[in-house]
Amino acid sequence: MLRSLTAGIVLAFAGSRANVARTILSCAGIVVGVGALILVVTAGDLGQRFATAYSEANAGRAATLEVSAFGTVTDLDSFEEDLGRAGALEVSVYDRMESAPPLRADDEVIRNTDIVGVDVALGDIRRINMTRGRWFTEADLESRAPVLVVNEALADRLGDFGDVQIGTDHWADVRIVGVSQDSTFNANQYSAYLLRAPSSGEIVFGPSWDPEDNSLPQPTYLARVDPSDEAAEEMFSGGVFTDRLLSASWRWGIENEEDIMVYRTDYAAETEELIGYLSLGLIGIAVITLTTGLLGVLNVGLVTVRERRRELATYRALGASRFTLFVAVVMEAVVVAVVAGLIALALSWALVAAGGALIGRFVWLPPDISMAVPPSAALVGLGSAALVGLLAGIIPAIRALRASVVAGLRE
Numbered sequence: 001m002l003r004s005l006t007a008g009i010v011l012a013f014a015g016s017r018a019n020v021a022r023t024i025l026s027c028a029g030i031v032v033g034v035g036a037l038i039l040v041v042t043a044g045d046l047g048q049r050f051a052t053a054y055s056e057a058n059a060g061r062a063a064t065l066e067v068s069a070f071g072t073v074t075d076l077d078s079f080e081e082d083l084g085r086a087g088a089l090e091v092s093v094y095d096r097m098e099s100a101p102p103l104r105a106d107d108e109v110i111r112n113t114d115i116v117g118v119d120v121a122l123g124d125i126r127r128i129n130m131t132r133g134r135w136f137t138e139a140d141l142e143s144r145a146p147v148l149v150v151n152e153a154l155a156d157r158l159g160d161f162g163d164v165q166i167g168t169d170h171w172a173d174v175r176i177v178g179v180s181q182d183s184t185f186n187a188n189q190y191s192a193y194l195l196r197a198p199s200s201g202e203i204v205f206g207p208s209w210d211p212e213d214n215s216l217p218q219p220t221y222l223a224r225v226d227p228s229d230e231a232a233e234e235m236f237s238g239g240v241f242t243d244r245l246l247s248a249s250w251r252w253g254i255e256n257e258e259d260i261m262v263y264r265t266d267y268a269a270e271t272e273e274l275i276g277y278l279s280l281g282l283i284g285i286a287v288i289t290l291t292t293g294l295l296g297v298l299n300v301g302l303v304t305v306r307e308r309r310r311e312l313a314t315y316r317a318l319g320a321s322r323f324t325l326f327v328a329v330v331m332e333a334v335v336v337a338v339v340a341g342l343i344a345l346a347l348s349w350a351l352v353a354a355g356g357a358l359i360g361r362f363v364w365l366p367p368d369i370s371m372a373v374p375p376s377a378a379l380v381g382l383g384s385a386a387l388v389g390l391l392a393g394i395i396p397a398i399r400a401l402r403a404s405v406v407a408g409l410r411e
Contacts, residue, residue: 029292030340031347034385036285038348041377044279049369051275056127057181059266063225063232064125065241066094068261072217074253078220082251086244087231090225092119093196095204095220103174104160104165104191113154114191117204122193125224136195146174146200154190155179168203202269215253222265238262295392330393337389341382348381349373 002374056062063091065088073079084189095117096244122128123135131152140147146166150158158164158176165171172176180193200207205216223241231241241262249255329376 029295030337030388031344033344034341034381035294035348037287037384038281038344038373038377038381039351040279040285041119041280041380042348042352042373043282044275045374045377046371047278048275053127053129053369055266057129060222061124061224063227063229064264064266064267065223065231065238065262066220066265067221067223067238067241067245068218069254070218070259070261071254072215073219074215075251076216076219078248078251080221082245082248083221083223085248086223086241087229088198088223089226090121090124090224092122092125092222093117093204093219094122094222095196097204101167101203103154103158103236104167105170106163108166110154110157110190112190114189115194115203116191117196117200118193119196122222125222128193129181131179131181133176135178136193140175140177140195141197143175143195143197144199146203147195147197148174148176148192149178149180149190150176151180151190152182154192156191166203168207172203172333218334232264234264236263238264252362259392283356303372326398330390333393334386334389337385337392338382341385344385345378345381348377 067083069079080091097115097117100113100115102109103113104110118136120136120138120140128135128149130149132155133149135149136147148164148166155161155176161176164174164176166174194204196204199209201211209216225241231238231244233239238261242257242260245260245262246257247256254260352371352373359371
């Protein structure tokens with residue numbers, strides 16, 4: 001059987017080389033169908049990664065909750081500990097200042113800057129795409145000057161960061177350690193993250209802040225939980241996480257459920273669902289195109305068997321088994337389809353590379369979001385091509401075996 005299989009494959013390659021025009025004709029439909037399928041899988045993969053990056057940058061990584069307390073939390077340390085006990089993997093204060101202090105650079109005062117007080121952990125909760133410098137580190141907590149990460153628009157306005165100050169009741173020097181990419185919510189607007197540290201306590205929490213008091217009116221936090229946690233399933237109510245917090249609320253002074261608001265900020269689940277629907281639609285179109293290519297190969301295969309009856313009968317007369325001829329006809333279709341798949345893969349790769357170079361001139365993509373044909377798209381494309389060739393070769397092969405050897409030799 002192995003010898004028959006090997007002989008059939010050899011005959012298939014010989015038949016493909018001997019009928020170049022027919023092979024090229026068979027390739028055309030497969031190239032279009034497989035190319036469309038590869039591009040669909042590539043677009044779906046890129047869309048998934050880009051949508052995930054977009055969601056993580058603007059709303060937080062999967063299962064990010066915003067927790068707000070309406071009232072005075074009497075013990076911030078206990079409150080933050082209980083956020084962890086309630087299921088939070090990372091926790092960061094997220095204090096958006098209603099009346100943010102102005103910045104000054106080279107005697108130019110810059111007002112209306114959106115400044116948010118945060119912790120180092122925000123870099124684990126939300127994707128911060130840095131275009132220059134770095135994100136906060138634990139070492140920055142020891143800085144004697146307030147530490148900032150500013151967005152691109154504000155960085156362009158501030159210049160070289162040589163002499164930048166922030167004003168409260170007086171001007172204080174600040175350290176700018178990095179520049180983050182503008183997000184959807186702050187494009188062309190001045191915004192900055194201010195690290196919560198002893199040097200910036202009054203700026204984040206107001207002039208009445210006292211580090212020894214350890215209390216804060218109406219704090220807001222971002223907390224990321226495990227996506228499989230049942231608390232992540234509630235998009236707006238946050239009842240599960242709220243109940244967990246209130247179980248020990250006596251430690252930090254807020255006991256009414258109405259005084260705690262929890263809701264999920266990210267939209268990872270909705271994004272994945274939307275991408276899934278779009279991918280299904282595009283794959284449906286690609287499958288229809290691929291089916292058209294299959295019918296083309298099938299038609300050419302049937303014509304080929306009719307034209308090669310004398311050749312196939314000669315092989316039978318010389319001792320070739322029925323299985324050998326069956327494998328030869330089927331493998332010829334598979335070879336044609338796989339060659340078409342390789343051509344489609346090369347064309348798709350070139351098209352995606354050209355598209356990536358063009359888009360890269362107009363859109364800044366995170367370093368891990370590159371436009372390329374993923375391995376999954378190549379495997380799906382080549383696997384589909386081989387399957388199409390296999391299916392398209394079976395019917396012509398069966399017809400070839402049914403043909404009379406004597407009638408074939410008389411032609």
